[in-house]
Amino acid sequence: MLFNSIEYILFLPLVFLLYWWIQKEKFKLQNLLILIASYVFYGWWDYRFLSLVIISTCLDYFIGLQLNQQQEKHIRKRWLLLSIIGNLSILVGFKYFNFFTDSFIALLSLFGMEADPITLNIILPIGISFYTFQTMSYTIDVYERRIKPTSSWVSFACYVAFFPQLVAGPIERARNLLPQFHKPRAFDYRQAIDGLRQILWGFFKKIVIADNLLIYYQHLYYEPGLHDGSFILFLCLMSSIMIYADFSGYSDIAIGSARLFGFKLQQNFAFPFFSRTMTEFWKRWHKSLFGWLLYYVYRPLQGNKENRSESKTRRNLLIIFILSGFWHGAAWGFIIWGILHSLILILERIMEWDKKIVGFPEKYKKLPHTKDMLGFIYTSSIFFSIGIFFNDIPMFRFIEIIQDIFIGILNNPLEQINHLGMSQVEMALVFLYLGFMFLMEWFNRNHLHGLEQIHHNKVIRWSIYLLLSLSIIEYFGTAKTFVYYQF
Template sequence: MLFNSIDFAIFLPIVFILYWFATNNNLKTQNILITIASYVFYGWWDWRFLSLIIFSTLVDYSIGISLSKQEHPTKRKLLLWTSIFVNLGFLGFFKYYNFFLDNFITAFSFLGQTIQASSLNIILPVGISFYTFQTLSYSIDVYRKKLKPTKNFIAFSAFVCFFPQLVAGPIERATHLLPQFYNKRKFEYNKAIDGLRQILWGLFKKIVIADNCAQFANHIFNNSTEMNGSTLVIGALCFTFQIYGDFSGYSDIAIGTSRLFGFDLMQNFNFPYFSRDIAEFWRRWHISLSTWFRDYLYIPLGGSRGGTWMKVRNTFIIFIVSGFWHGANWTFIIWGALNAFYFLPLLLTNNNRNNINTVAQGRYLPNFKELFSILITFGLTVFAWIFFRATNLSHAISYISGIFSSTLIKIPDIENIGKLSIICFLTMCFLSIEWMGRLNKYAIEKLHLKFPKPLRWGFYYLLIISIVYFQGEEQQFIYFQF
């Protein structure tokens, strides 16, 4: 069930009404309703994969209870590794089985050996990369004694399958989201209005910015061999704004939907394209995943506490694993490694924490140094996105070669230049709104607080009109494939 579908437009009000008016504010009944609604939401794609979520829920719930009763270090580690094996085992089989098999066969073919093995026609369960990491955070935090294991199976089930963020995040920590299922929730008008505002902004990002940019990005990437260098640059730029509008739009809708039901989810994007270096970019992009890898992989490996070799090793591990998490393709691994190369000079010179504060604080515009840093960082990010979007490595190399050719100075070959001009204008408006709201948690909240009521309502109506009038061809959310 897509957030930008008619199905969800019917589903959400029904669940909302039942949640607040048919449960009599009974906590247990509310949690049961959320669990059932979440299973319906997920089963809308393929009901068969509900068994994976239910099994993962049972395993991690049982392991949490067992960890609370076990003090022997070896047995506690065994329980933790059981959780890791089950969750990553599912993820590895459904997402990476064919990748490893194909590369295994290719490796032996170089040695003159032929291996007969057939790939499996495996359907990737939607959101498996997200909910497996969410349940793992519970097991690891219970093992570390940062969280008391729950004995409330209904609350835990609702935490695992919470439908707003089930299939594409944010990846919530058990320490943050699970306790919210224990507390009695009362309807708050202001919180619900904030949620609707956030949903509206997310839909604008997805339907107007991402879906329209996708039309040009898909056409140019799919026909890259026929395009000149300047056109290929436009394709890379279109994908850059497509993936941001698509993924941050999903996160905004998820956060807004959660507020309608009295929950707070973590911020997943913090205006990443205004970053002044790659380290800042990764503090602002897909925050729930980057902090997950930091806390559960990077720091346990030693982080940046050791010598130079350890710093370099851990940096490459964290970025390459992050790339591989995104998909079973060498393009994602190269994308992760490339970001590690970007990050490395900052780490080795101890400049990776230079830009902690938001750019241009107390000023309307950045100074020349800030603007230059933003443009350089943005350019490096756009270049890396080419690997992320390309079908395979040869496609990525061919695409980049096409950019850095003599045709780069030619006039772009765009069929519908009028529509592209409109999309560029809307994207600039979108970036201007983000810039005005960059000092707040969410751009839309800044506008709510700063402007008088008539202007605010005029802006909301303008968003709705834009969604209706400038909507692009419906596209599936990019991160559903991960």
């Protein structure tokens, strides 16, 4: 089920009413309802792939219990390995199998050897990367004795399959989300209202901004030689904003929906375009994934303080960014995307920007400082330039796009905007919405989402809600899938 569909708009209030109709003291019944709702939510897309979620749940639930019972380190390690291999096998089998076989065949052909292609037509189950990382975090935490395993299968299944964040995150660590299923939830009016505001903001970003900018993203990867270099760069910029609006919009809807049920999910995007360095940017972009990678990969690789060195840190940065790229998709484009970002971060470390620029842009200032502005332009430029590689197209197409950038790079990109087939009025309206989005996010940069603080005047506040709702309804209906569903 897509968030931006009629089905979800009917599904959410129905589950909400049933959920709070059940007495607070019977929170286990509420958990059961959430589990059923989550499986319906996931099965709406393809019920057959529910089996993968259930297998992953059962595997880690059982291993979690075993890890608790066993005291001997080597046996516990075996159980952990079993969990990791089990989860990664599912992930590799469904997501990376074709990539590995294709790459292997390409490698053989380099040495003049031929192999029969054995690529299978495997459908990628949506959200597989998200829930696999989530279940793995549970077993690792139990192994490390950071948390105790849960004895309730329903609670654990809810943690894995909680519908607001099942298919595209935020990737919650067991330590944060699982205990919330173990205690009664109280309805918090203010949280629920703010949750609704966050959902509204998420819909605005997804339906009004991202869906309208999708055409820029599609044009970027059209046939070579079609656009001037300046226009390709413009497309890159708009595509980056599209990806941001799409994914952060999804996260806002997910977090907002969870808040309606009394759950607190972690913030996934902290207004990354207001970052002054790429180091800061990666602390604000897809926080749940990078938090996961830092916690479960980077830190163990870094080891003790005594053994740390700058070269080791740089190597580890490279590793986590390659992993991040690979997590996003089984294609060389994503891996290059990860490598390039890690190189930028290493460069910033060398120049010590990561130490010089800390903290958020000044909290109480209405307009950003010139220095901050330059920083925003720098991070956005880096992000949208490297963003070219954020696609699973073949390598030679990236080379063609890069070649095209240097042809007509000084031409006015706006002159070619009619290539997109949008009227000038429509285009102007989209840019107006875009400006509004960044303005709201700037004023709310110290809050959870772009609509948290609007205006103390009720009439102005409700007028903004109504205008946002109208703009959403205007573009609603052509339910386009979320970009991050494919990951």
